[in-house]
Amino acid sequence: MFRLEDRKIADRIVEKLKKMELQITIMHVCGTHQDTLVRHGLDILLENVGVDVRQGPGCPVCVTTPAEIEEALWLARHGKTVAVFGDMARVPSKTGSLLQAKAEGCDVRVVYSIDDAIKLAEKGKEVVFIGIGFETTAPSTAAALMSAKNENFSVLSCHRTVPPALEALIKMGETKLQGLIEPGHVSTIIGIEPYKKLAAEFKIPQVIAGFEPLDLLMGVYLLAEMIKNGESDVKNEYSRVVRPEGNPRAREAMKEVFVTIDVKWRGFPVIPRSGLEIGERYAQFNARKKYEHILEEVHSQEFEEPEGCRCAEVLRGLCQPVECPFFGTACRPEHPVGPCMVSFEGGCAIEWNYRGRKGGNG
Amino acid sequence: MCLAVPAKILEIHGRKAKVDFGGVYREVDISLVNARAGDYVIVHAGYAIEVLDRATAEETLKLWEEILSQ
Numbered sequence: 473m474f475r476l477e478d479r480k481i482a483d484r485i486v487e488k489l490k491k492m493e494l495q496i497t498i499m500h501v502c503g504t505h506q507d508t509l510v511r512h513g514l515d516i517l518l519e520n521v522g523v524d525v526r527q528g529p530g531c532p533v534c535v536t537t538p539a540e541i542e543e544a545l546w547l548a549r550h551g552k553t554v555a556v557f558g559d560m561a562r563v564p565s566k567t568g569s570l571l572q573a574k575a576e577g578c579d580v581r582v583v584y585s586i587d588d589a590i591k592l593a594e595k596g597k598e599v600v601f602i603g604i605g606f607e608t609t610a611p612s613t614a615a616a617l618m619s620a621k622n623e624n625f626s627v628l629s630c631h632r633t634v635p636p637a638l639e640a641l642i643k644m645g646e647t648k649l650q651g652l653i654e655p656g657h658v659s660t661i662i663g664i665e666p667y668k669k670l671a672a673e674f675k676i677p678q679v680i681a682g683f684e685p686l687d688l689l690m691g692v693y694l695l696a697e698m699i700k701n702g703e704s705d706v707k708n709e710y711s712r713v714v715r716p717e718g719n720p721r722a723r724e725a726m727k728e729v730f731v732t733i734d735v736k737w738r739g740f741p742v743i744p745r746s747g748l749e750i751g752e753r754y755a756q757f758n759a760r761k762k763y764e765h766i767l768e769e770v771h772s773q774e775f776e777e778p779e780g781c782r783c784a785e786v787l788r789g790l791c792q793p794v795e796c797p798f799f800g801t802a803c804r805p806e807h808p809v810g811p812c813m814v815s816f817e818g819g820c821a822i823e824w825n826y827r828g829r830k831g832g833n834g
Numbered sequence: 835m836c837l838a839v840p841a842k843i844l845e846i847h848g849r850k851a852k853v854d855f856g857g858v859y860r861e862v863d864i865s866l867v868n869a870r871a872g873d874y875v876i877v878h879a880g881y882a883i884e885v886l887d888r889a890t891a892e893e894t895l896k897l898w899e900e901i902l903s904q
């Protein structure tokens with residue numbers, strides 16, 4: 473992936489950044505960006521030229537709340553077949569993880585897409601799909617529900633949208649962020665407009681970037697230039713995939729099926745209009761409505777984040793995984809304490825897999 | 835996880851298409867995009883969400899070179 477030719481270009485970008493004599497703090501909000509940064513050591517390279525890149529709430533599994541995981545667990549323990557994306561099944565919660573529930577005899581299935589879950593429903597069981605993800609996966613849930621006919625199929629929607637979280641982060645102001653690297657694939661859906669609004673309101677420059685090492689370095693370079701020149705525009709480094717208008721068809725599907733709600737994110741308070749719940753017209757597929765009687769008990773309780781786990785701060789860019797006392801000791805991918813060590817988009821798992829394992833912290 | 839590698843559409847059957855992820859074949863749903871056989875698509879959770887624009891991909895490379903030669 474990182475060819476020699478690329479390495480030469482990368483060196484030139486880093487050289488240019490160095491000449492700019494930067495001292496800036498920027499954030500990205502994408503697990504795959506974090507993966508690229510750490511896998512290729514770009515975070516260290518950038519730090520050495522005065523660019524501090526923080527990771528934000530870019531891991532859908534990580535920002536899912538303990539209460540949502542408990543909802544899924546409750547449904548599984550009440551005899552529903554729970555279909556879920558792989559890493560979600562391993563996230564520990566107060567009463568265990570979905571994988572543990574499976575070991576107890578519950579019917580938990582790991583699926584690759586919502587279509588797999590619908591296929592399971594075709595065999596007759598009551599199937600609940602746990603809908604996780606940002607604008608990249610929410611359209612698939614919407615499109616599938618628009619043509620679903622199965623009465624024994626429903627979705628527990630934990631879908632969320634990125635721009636309200638960006639706004640919340642900027643408003644919280646815990647870190648003075650001078651620019652944002654925007655997630656490439658979320659942007660293929662939402663286009664440039666939502667970022668332009670943020671730029672206008674908060675005077676913050678942003679670059680939409682792809683996932684190759686050079687995409688990210690180029691994205692950082694374009695961002696650094698804007699910061700240096702005092703511009704607060706939105707640039708699209710990933711124009712080979714992201715169109716300015718995004719994907720209107722996918723947005724239409726989302727609008728058809730979902731309504732926007734205020735929702736809590738792990739590590740954040742309730743973020744206004746950041747959640748996607750299944751709307752009235754598709755209410756028969758809304759697991760929260762369909763199984764209200766089962767979920768009542770969950771909804772009347774509070775579920776805390778695991779004690780001592782610093783995922784909340786990792787997700788707000790305030791803490792590096794290695795600063796968590798559990799990192800690599802009490803918390804490892806084989807026995808995770810928090811979701812950031814479970815998901816392959818989680819900051820702690822990425823750090824552990826590329827650097828921790830090899831020594832130092834292990 | 836966002837797969838940076840696009841998949842090539844081999845055959846289309848209604849809203850489904852057989853795609854090639856560099857040697858790994860899968861069936862994906864293409865109802866959210868306007869795609870034809872031969873196109874490269876970005877796939878998330880079994881659904882194509884965008885078609886790669888190859889002309890722009892080449893432009894990007896040119897742009898990089900321009901910026902770097904400044």
Ligand code: SF4
Pocket residue numbers: 780781782783786793796797798799800803804808809810811812813814820
């Ligand atoms: S290392 Fe484990 S306990 Fe610490 S913040 Fe990460 S997931 Fe939480």
